[in-house]
Amino acid sequence: MSLTVQVAGKSDLGCVRTNNEDNFGYDTRFGIFVVCDGMGGQAAGEVASKIGVDTILEYFRKAGAAAKYPIEGEPLEGVSERANALASAIRLANKTIFDAASKNAGHAGMGSTVVAALVKGNFLAIAHVGDSRIYLIRKDSIQQLTNDHSLVMEQVRRGLITPEEAEKSNMQNIIIRALGSEETVEADVDDMVGQPGDILLLACDGLTKYVKDKMLLEIVKNAPTLQVACERLIQAAKDAGGDDNITCILVRVVEEPWYRRWFGKGSPQWQNSI
Amino acid sequence: MAKLYLKFEQAVLKEVTVTQGGMVTIGRLPDNMIQVDNLAVSGHHTKIYWEDDHYVVEDNNSLNGTFVNNQRVSKVTLKDGDNVLVGKHTITFKDEWHEDQPEQRVPTQVMPAVPQMEATVVLDTKKAKELMAQARALKEGGAFPSAAPAGAGPTASGTMPAVRPAPPPPPPPPPKERTGMLTVLEGKTDQPHYLLSGKLTVIGKSAMATIKLKGSLFRQPPDVAAIVSKREGKYFVASQDKKANLKVNGAELGHQQELQEGDTIEVFGVKMSFEYHD
Numbered sequence: 021m022s023l024t025v026q027v028a029g030k031s032d033l034g035c036v037r038t039n040n041e042d043n044f045g046y047d048t049r050f051g052i053f054v055v056c057d058g059m060g061g062q063a064a065g066e067v068a069s070k071i072g073v074d075t076i077l078e079y080f081r082k083a084g085a086a087a088k089y090p091i092e093g094e095p096l097e098g099v100s101e102r103a104n105a106l107a108s109a110i111r112l113a114n115k116t117i118f119d120a121a122s123k124n125a126g127h128a129g130m131g132s133t134v135v136a137a138l139v140k141g142n143f144l145a146i147a148h149v150g151d152s153r154i155y156l157i158r159k160d161s162i163q164q165l166t167n168d169h170s171l172v173m174e175q176v177r178r179g180l181i182t183p184e185e186a187e188k189s190n191m192q193n194i195i196i197r198a199l200g201s202e203e204t205v206e207a208d209v210d211d212m213v214g215q216p217g218d219i220l221l222l223a224c225d226g227l228t229k230y231v232k233d234k235m236l237l238e239i240v241k242n243a244p245t246l247q248v249a250c251e252r253l254i255q256a257a258k259d260a261g262g263d264d265n266i267t268c269i270l271v272r273v274v275e276e277p278w279y280r281r282w283f284g285k286g287s288p289q290w291q292n293s294i
Numbered sequence: 295m296a297k298l299y300l301k302f303e304q305a306v307l308k309e310v311t312v313t314q315g316g317m318v319t320i321g322r323l324p325d326n327m328i329q330v331d332n333l334a335v336s337g338h339h340t341k342i343y344w345e346d347d348h349y350v351v352e353d354n355n356s357l358n359g360t361f362v363n364n365q366r367v368s369k370v371t372l373k374d375g376d377n378v379l380v381g382k383h384t385i386t387f388k389d390e391w392h393e394d395q396p397e398q399r400v401p402t403q404v405m406p407a408v409p410q411m412e413a414t415v416v417l418d419t420k421k422a423k424e425l426m427a428q429a430r431a432l433k434e435g436g437a438f439p440s441a442a443p444a445g446a447g448p449t450a451s452g453t454m455p456a457v458r459p460a461p462p463p464p465p466p467p468p469p470k471e472r473t474g475m476l477t478v479l480e481g482k483t484d485q486p487h488y489l490l491s492g493k494l495t496v497i498g499k500s501a502m503a504t505i506k507l508k509g510s511l512f513r514q515p516p517d518v519a520a521i522v523s524k525r526e527g528k529y530f531v532a533s534q535d536k537k538a539n540l541k542v543n544g545a546e547l548g549h550q551q552e553l554q555e556g557d558t559i560e561v562f563g564v565k566m567s568f569e570y571h572d
């Protein structure tokens with residue numbers, strides 16, 4: 021028996037928007053999963069989120085071929101090599117978006133959030149910038165692993181406002197860290213150990229604004245497959261109003277006998293940005 | 295004060311007051327103050343609010359737009375009698391500013407702040423710091439309206455019992471964190487000492503484990519046998535696999551346990567002692 025992953029991902033325009041500024045991608049061969057939520061007018065948000073996903077996938081594909089994670093920027097202390105690789109890939113994505121924005125007047129001010137997970141057997145590393153989130157679903161519990169880099173959440177953390185005030189605030193749409201808005205960015209990274217059956221949910225705020233933790237858990241637990249779970253999550257957000265683009269990836273760590281890995285592969289091994 | 299009359303085909307459906315300094319949001323979703331449940335209307339379509347000394351209507355990049363007297367607008371000043379068209383509904387604006395006594399500006403119908411959920415915007419670091427400082431000032435001012443100037447707060451505590459000190463500034467930096475260390479007493483591992491500088495230390499056979507267990511030809515340790523995690527300067531050990539047979543001070547461990555100086559832990563036949571290292 022060895023550990024492997026099952027994955028499904030989906031993105032949707034939502035009820036109001038006519039363009040999709042979200043993007044996502046993954047490559048199970050390298051264990052990398054990414055969701056980006058772009059911002060900026062005149063289609064720039066779409067460009068930013070696509071660059072984000074592409075750069076991060078590309079980093080891990082190259083690193084896989086070279087069997088070494090190239091370091092970008094200052095390595096972080098106290099975290100694993102894998103968490104540092106995520107931080108490096110995100111710094112690279114930030115730089116790429118920032119450069120693209122400064123070269124093209126139409127793309128000035130574009131940016132993107134990012135959530136990414138690197139899964140190697142039991143070893144999970146996660147990273148995020150902005151207000152997209154990662155949740156861990158383990159047995160019958162759900163836990164948010166990331167802290168939004170949003171103004172209201174920062175105010176809650178510092179005790180300036182209550183979580184209830186945050187829910188009503190008219191500043192919910194303001195995030196304080198993003199890819200591409202400044203020359204450098206620091207992602208929050210963390211290491212974890214997974215267990216067989218664990219599910220990671222990577223999602224943009226278009227989902228988490230409308231579907232609360234308990235509901236997320238219920239939908240994922242009751243769906244027959246991860247793909248159906250993704251579809252139901254998106255539908256739940258749309259039923260609740262869903263005025264933003266909605267994107268999610270579900271990754272399940274599973275124990276699989278060797279012959280299942282060789283024969284009868286169900287889901288595709290990778291999905292490039294859309 | 296001004297009044298907004300929501301109309302559909304001449305019929306007045308709703309009347310809402312917008313005060314000086316106030317704001318009324320209009321859209322399809324229920325969190326708007328004027329909800330117009332029609333597919334032609336965006337979730338958060340437009341808003342009417344007081345700016346400086348006049349009322350304005352501002353379109354929130356809605357799909358079908360906001361029209362004032364049949365002209366599509368993004369943001370304009372409103373005059374008495376203006377008709378704002380949102381989808382198929384009309385909002386008639388009646389300015390009652392001149393009838394207002396200045397003293398009567400009591401916010402009888404002040405609308406609560408409501409999420410606008412417009413497109414996400416990002417603040418640069420400098421701007422974010424400014425806004426945080428603003429929120430802090432607001433909180434301190436709001437909680438203690440008659441208190442001494444904000445600067446007096448923290449220093450005054452203790453010496454001026456009559457005045458409640460301002461709420462403490464953000465938590466002080468935590469005391470210098472000590473780093474834990476595991477020393478191998480018995481068994482096969484790849485190093486004699488392990489400094490637990492990371493947030494997560496994995497004990498197991500896996501190549502990615504920090505503390506690598508070797509095992510024997512016949513008895514292979516699990517990839518991940520146990521983990522030691524560091525939270526707020528404390529260390530916790532938890533089993534990840536039944537085969538690991540994790541024991542702390544000789545007793546089997548069900549869930550997780552905080553490590554104390556001098557504890558011994560045993561994982562898959564490897565015995566280690568825990569202490570803090572300065």
